Amino acid sequence: MEQGHKPFLSVRDLHTHFITDEGIVRAIDGVSFDIAAGKTLGVVGESGCGKSVTARSILRIVEHPGRIVEGEILLSNPSADPDYHGPDVPELDLVRLKADGPQMRSIRGGVISLIFQEPMTSFSPVHTIGNQITEAIRLHRRYTKQDTRDRAIALLKQVGMSRPQERLDEYPVQLSGGLRQRAMIAMALACDPSLLIADEPTTALDVTTQSQILELLRELQQENGMAIMLITHDLGVIAEMADDVVVMYLGRVVERGNVNAIFDTPKHPYTRALLRSIPSVYAPSRVMLPTISGTIPHPYNRPVGCPFHPRCPDFMPGICDTHEPQPIEVGEQETSCFLYSERGQRARAARAGERPALSAGQRIPRSERRRAATRPTADQEGDEANDDADREPASGSGGAPGGTKPPQILPHLPGFPAESRRAGPGG
Numbered sequence: 280m281e282q283g284h285k286p287f288l289s290v291r292d293l294h295t296h297f298i299t300d301e302g303i304v305r306a307i308d309g310v311s312f313d314i315a316a317g318k319t320l321g322v323v324g325e326s327g328c329g330k331s332v333t334a335r336s337i338l339r340i341v342e343h344p345g346r347i348v349e350g351e352i353l354l355s356n357p358s359a360d361p362d363y364h365g366p367d368v369p370e371l372d373l374v375r376l377k378a379d380g381p382q383m384r385s386i387r388g389g390v391i392s393l394i395f396q397e398p399m400t401s402f403s404p405v406h407t408i409g410n411q412i413t414e415a416i417r418l419h420r421r422y423t424k425q426d427t428r429d430r431a432i433a434l435l436k437q438v439g440m441s442r443p444q445e446r447l448d449e450y451p452v453q454l455s456g457g458l459r460q461r462a463m464i465a466m467a468l469a470c471d472p473s474l475l476i477a478d479e480p481t482t483a484l485d486v487t488t489q490s491q492i493l494e495l496l497r498e499l500q501q502e503n504g505m506a507i508m509l510i511t512h513d514l515g516v517i518a519e520m521a522d523d524v525v526v527m528y529l530g531r532v533v534e535r536g537n538v539n540a541i542f543d544t545p546k547h548p549y550t551r552a553l554l555r556s557i558p559s560v561y562a563p564s565r566v567m568l569p570t571i572s573g574t575i576p577h578p579y580n581r582p583v584g585c586p587f588h589p590r591c592p593d594f595m596p597g598i599c600d601t602h603e604p605q606p607i608e609v610g611e612q613e614t615s616c617f618l619y620s621e622r623g624q625r626a627r628a629a630r631a632g633e634r635p636a637l638s639a640g641q642r643i644p645r646s647e648r649r650r651a652a653t654r655p656t657a658d659q660e661g662d663e664a665n666d667d668a669d670r671e672p673a674s675g676s677g678g679a680p681g682g683t684k685p686p687q688i689l690p691h692l693p694g695f696p697a698e699s700r701r702a703g704p705g706g
């Protein structure tokens with residue numbers, strides 16, 4: 280994490296809940312992170328961990344019945360952005376603004392814009408691409424009709440679309456997935472945002488288009504100096520693009536830090552498990568990738584204690600299932616895990632004295648782990664009979680698609696060799 284500079288955007292202890300008839304979904308449950316100006320923050324985590332709701336909270340577009348119930352989203356020096364129309368203050372808490380008020384409307388699209396997770400559902404199917412981009416420009420800029428059209432054409436050119444004049448008059452359905460994504464980026468860039476939030480911008484695309492889009496985002500960042508919050512499941516994309524990384528699990532940040540620290544010395548067992556599930560060119564061929572045991576619990580059924588404990592290979596009974604770990608600095612990053620707390624260290628030392636030491640990554644007997652879980656996961660139920668036996672692949676475990684082998688999570692594994700990923704700005 281960059282020290283000393285005031286971040287462009289600072290999210291502090293954010294809580295966003297969906298208040299439904301069935302109960303409260305704590306989709307975001309105390310998230311904090313910073314986004315530095317001109318840098319890329321990668322946000323990673325399994326499906327349902329709260330990445331999109333975090334993005335929507337920042338833009339104040341959380342859909343009903345969701346709402347921010349606590350926390351701050353601090354935008355520093357908003358008046359530096361020509362699209363901001365509001366009082367000249369050194370810092371603005373977006374949570375305190377009216378979601379559909381004029382200040383928030385000037386920030387949304389003008390200062391911070393979003394590339395949605397699914398461009399097909401985000402574009403209106405009954406309006407042309409041109410109509411939608413020019414509308415975005417008109418909302419923030421007082422251009423003439425001709426200038427607005429020229430700007431839209433320039434944007435389509437900038438994102439690498441051929442025949443931009445003709446594209447303006449086409450409907451989203453007439454474009455391929457890659458072109459639609461480019462048009463979405465053009466719309467998000469319409470007013471030169473200072474922060475671009477890209478929510479899974481390449482998920483539905485083939486690898487060639489994916490790498491073109493990522494390259495485009497990198498180029499645009501160099502040209503415009505904008506900050507990017509890049510949300511993805513794909514750690515390969517994070518390694519390639521991010522300066523800093525936030526790892527989310529069940530509505531919380533479990534680890535955050537500089538991309539090199541996260542990949543080279545991951546601290547949280549969940550981060551390590553995620554990293555082990557990435558295919559590596561160094562891995563022996565025809566060996567199944569490790570997956571993360573169990574599934575992410577629904578936010579209704581948040582486990583007591585550490586939210587990861589029902590799935591954690593380093594689980595410490597009596598600690599992880601009774602107390603919530605708080606973020607602490609470990610090495611270059613910050614992590615929320617008792618392995619690094621005094622309480623956890625004491626417990627491990629005591630247990631090591633009682634019986635043969637378990638290395639941090641060794642599996643804890645299934646009976647002990649299950650006792651602590653609020654409810655057994657499908658994976659746990661399936662594995663119950665095989666505690667001490669070699670594990671056979673079991674279906675329904677979380678993690679990588681198609682992956683079925685239970686995890687072999689080891690304690691101090693680096694993610695994967697640094698040479699196998701593109702060197703980030705810091706290394």
Ligand SMILES: Nc1ncnc2c1ncn2[C@@H]1O[C@H](COP(=O)(O)OP(=O)(O)OP(=O)(O)O)[C@@H](O)[C@H]1O
Nearest residue numbers: 297304306325326327328329330331332333343578
């Ligand atoms: N409208 C809603 N009503 C109730 N719960 C919701 C609603 N929208 C999101 N959630 C819950 O909030 C949690 C976080 O969802 P979110 O969409 O942020 O996940 P995500 O990390 O973006 O997942 P993915 O990687 O699949 O996009 C999920 O448990 C989801 O079920």
Ligand code: SF4
Nearest residue numbers: 585588591599616617
């Ligand atoms: S060791 Fe405990 S606190 Fe750390 S991730 Fe595992 S269950 Fe959570």
Ligand SMILES: [Mg+2]
Nearest residue numbers: 330331332396
């Ligand atoms: Mg999402």
